[in-house]
Amino acid sequence: MIDSHVVLRIAKDKAFKLLIIICSGLMIVPLLLILYYIIRNGIAVIHWDFLFSLPRPIGEDGGGIANALVGTAMLIISASAIALPFGVFAGVYLAENRGSRISDAVRLCVEILQGVPSIVIGIIAYEWLVVSMGSFSALSGGVALAIMMLPVVVRSTEETLKMIPDTIREASLALGVSYTRTVLKVIMPAGLSGILTGSLIGIARIAGETAPLLFTAFGSPFMNTNIFKPVDSLPHIIFNYATSPYPTWHAKAWGAALVLVIMVLGFNISAKIVTRRWKVQF
Amino acid sequence: MESAVLTVEHFSAGFGDAEVLKDINLTVQRNRVTALMGPSGCGKTTLIRCINRMHELIPGATTSGRILLHDSDIYTLNPIIVRRKIGMVFQRPNPFPTMSIYDNVIAGYLLNGIKIKKSDKDRIVEESLKKAALWEEVRDRLHKKGTFLSGGQQQRLCIARALAMNPDIMLMDEPTSALDPKATAYIEQLICELKKNVTILLVTHNIAQAARVSDYTAFLYLGELIEFGTTEKMFTVPEDKRTEEYLSGKFG
Numbered sequence: 001m002i003d004s005h006v007v008l009r010i011a012k013d014k015a016f017k018l019l020i021i022i023c024s025g026l027m028i029v030p031l032l033l034i035l036y037y038i039i040r041n042g043i044a045v046i047h048w049d050f051l052f053s054l055p056r057p058i059g060e061d062g063g064g065i066a067n068a069l070v071g072t073a074m075l076i077i078s079a080s081a082i083a084l085p086f087g088v089f090a091g092v093y094l095a096e097n098r099g100s101r102i103s104d105a106v107r108l109c110v111e112i113l114q115g116v117p118s119i120v121i122g123i124i125a126y127e128w129l130v131v132s133m134g135s136f137s138a139l140s141g142g143v144a145l146a147i148m149m150l151p152v153v154v155r156s157t158e159e160t161l162k163m164i165p166d167t168i169r170e171a172s173l174a175l176g177v178s179y180t181r182t183v184l185k186v187i188m189p190a191g192l193s194g195i196l197t198g199s200l201i202g203i204a205r206i207a208g209e210t211a212p213l214l215f216t217a218f219g220s221p222f223m224n225t226n227i228f229k230p231v232d233s234l235p236h237i238i239f240n241y242a243t244s245p246y247p248t249w250h251a252k253a254w255g256a257a258l259v260l261v262i263m264v265l266g267f268n269i270s271a272k273i274v275t276r277r278w279k280v281q282f
Numbered sequence: 283m284e285s286a287v288l289t290v291e292h293f294s295a296g297f298g299d300a301e302v303l304k305d306i307n308l309t310v311q312r313n314r315v316t317a318l319m320g321p322s323g324c325g326k327t328t329l330i331r332c333i334n335r336m337h338e339l340i341p342g343a344t345t346s347g348r349i350l351l352h353d354s355d356i357y358t359l360n361p362i363i364v365r366r367k368i369g370m371v372f373q374r375p376n377p378f379p380t381m382s383i384y385d386n387v388i389a390g391y392l393l394n395g396i397k398i399k400k401s402d403k404d405r406i407v408e409e410s411l412k413k414a415a416l417w418e419e420v421r422d423r424l425h426k427k428g429t430f431l432s433g434g435q436q437q438r439l440c441i442a443r444a445l446a447m448n449p450d451i452m453l454m455d456e457p458t459s460a461l462d463p464k465a466t467a468y469i470e471q472l473i474c475e476l477k478k479n480v481t482i483l484l485v486t487h488n489i490a491q492a493a494r495v496s497d498y499t500a501f502l503y504l505g506e507l508i509e510f511g512t513t514e515k516m517f518t519v520p521e522d523k524r525t526e527e528y529l530s531g532k533f534g
């Protein structure tokens with residue numbers, strides 16, 4: 001009687017363990033499928049010319065995505081230049097003033113900001129910058145992406161700095177070091193790997209954003225390095241090529257998708273490496 | 283020849299409405315070890331954190347009375363200046379995790395942006411580590427991270443870091459409470475060695491440690507200074523009944 005009960009329980013345990021193993025195993029499937037399709041369809045078009053030349057009109061062979069690569073780089077750099085300083089310092093404040101009402105309010109706003117749909121952020125950037133400056137531009141796209149990136153940077157900075165023991169801060173203050181220098185030279189270096197990881201994950205998050213760019217960076221078939229002018233971007237070029245009626249353009253969309261995925265994976269993997277290599281032991 | 287380095291006069295401190303220290307009077311003599319002992323929660327840590335102005339970092343902290351370092355009231359000085367003159371060693375070793383052993387020792391100079399020559403740096407590092415009895419163990423790995431050392435070595439590194447600033451007085455907040463008995467014995471031996479040149483105020487909840495290393499002992503109980511005098515006298519003929527009960531293990 002008791003024996004059969006125990007046997008049943010052991011069997012249930014085994015079944016449950018099997019279930020969670022299968023569920024977690026399934027997590028690998030979508031990524032592998034995505035990579036498989038993108039590589040199978042995209043690898044054929046990737047060559048020197050594809051990466052380093054500009055798009056050609058329909059009917060002409062060849063042409064590439066150089067404009068989109070430069071555009072994406074400009075968008076990422078301008079978004080980072082805005083989001084990193086603001087985000088990191090806001091994160092420092094939140095970590096340093098955990099219980100204050102301002103930090104509770106800021107934390108709440110940052111959480112909500114994270115949930116704002118990207119298309120809405122795009123509209124806001126359009127209203128603010130495109131309308132007031134009279135032109136679509138890389139800058140307006142950068143601002144939209146910066147707003148999307150901020151929550152990730154703020155939260156990861158805060159979480160990282162919260163892990164640093166108070167004793168380290170006290171060691172510095174007890175040596176007669178000012179608060180500013182304690183934060184800049186003791187606390188932030190100790191949290192550098194986490195801050196960098198957060199920044200890389202933030203960049204990975206925005207690199208593939210399309211919606212906010214539709215009416216900010218807009219797109220351009222030309223090589224443009226002026227941040228006040230429209231630029232193309234990888235996600236945007238994928239959208240345009242994939243929705244076109246031409247099979248040669250479809251192939252280009254797959255190629256651009258492959259480049260984008262490799263880029264995003266690169267940011268994510270670097271984030272992992274930074275976390276592991278630069279880990280500070282307390 | 284006794285001369286006072288630090289004088290605490292009618293000093294009280296607390297958090298908000300809660301008074302943690304009540305009317306403390308105490309004198310710390312030059313090149314002597316003064317022990318602050320008492321049961322947990324008696325205010326010993328608060329007292330030394332008042333002495334280097336760390337107490338006020340906690341929101342709601344209050345103080346009244348005077349603490350004189352030589353002749354100047356530290357509460358009229360800038361806290362940053364006070365903390366440079368008063369070194370502190372904490373309960374748990376806390377070397378800077380991003381710095382090498384070498385940089386940890388001169389952290390007081392590096393972090394404060396005080397420019398010193400390379401030769402002076404080398405000299406300060408060597409002297410401080412020798413004083414902290416750590417030089418022989420780390421001389422060939424000065425540029426490794428301080429956090430790779432053992433707990434006892436880390437604590438001696440923290441002592442070296444405080445010594446490097448040539449403090450007028452060293453505060454030690456239960457410096458051995460996180461260490462094993464062997465490392466504890468080593469630190470105690472070091473304290474006895476250091477007092478030839480350094481004034482030390484040592485917080486301990488370990489009665490035997492106070493007896494072993496200190497010249498003067500102050501007994502704090504529930505925020506009051508019950509008794510203060512030479513260690514020898516307090517451990518042989520305590521004046522107050524509570525001191526006697528504490529020393530004989532009736533409470534604490």
